[in-house]
Amino acid sequence: MASVLVVEDDQFVRSALIRHLTELTTESHTVRSVGTALEALREVAHFRFDVVILDLGLPDLDGSEALKMLRGITDVPVIIATARDDEAEIVRLLHAGADDYLVKPFSVDHLSARMAAVLRRARGSAGEAPPSRVIRVGGLTVDPLRRQAELDGAPLDLTRREFDLLAFLAGRPGVVVPRKELLAEVWQQSYGDDQTIDVHLSWLRRKLGETAARPRYLHTLRGVGVKLEPPREPQP
Secondary structure, three states: EEEEEEOOOOHHHHHHHHHHHHOOOOOOOOEEOOOHHHHHHOOOOOOOOOOOEEEOOOOOOOHHHHHHHHHHHHOEEEEEEEEEHHHHHHHHHHOOOOOOOOOOOOOOOHHHHHHHHHHHHHHHHHOOOOOOEEEOOOOEEEEEEOEEEOOOOOEOOHHHHHHHHHHHHOOOOOOOOOOHHHHOOOOOOOOOOOOHHHHHHHHHHHOOOOOOOOOOOOEOOOEEEEEOOOOOOOOO
């Protein structure tokens, strides 16, 4: 059973979500619901939730702005519920800190599956003790215990998912990790969109000072997977 906050201004949709989450699932979740972004921020500040389902079309504040504000006060997993299916918009939401997204209209079974995946990831991250050793690959240093990373002595400003992805790859230097394994181990799900991995790899590359065309640490083998290895010494 999970504690869920539903942020949705459409009363019909809101009632349907509450009924499904409290009565029609195998686990009867505890649900609180609000219709505005400011109410959502107050709820999160006063109560502990396991997951937030956030509509973007809120009357007082766009949901994407509400997401940024939520991320300023909590790491609670957020699933975006949106009628917007524009790829650039979805990428922007993931960059802003969304853990997953659903495009309306969606089935309650689809929502349940996405919620279960997000909750597995969150509980897995909380329940597993990170390795204590500091990982060094070339000029890259990753400290899983303190969740800190540095490149050539300079700290890297990484999101939670960026750090998880970097730490997982850095712990296997030179090993090509299949995308399915990344989804299973970093995202804790057995299926998903490769776009999610590509987006996070792109952000990581930017922060590592490289590009897909000119990689230094992160190397993608098309159709195989991804590996992290120290930069090669320039040829004399």
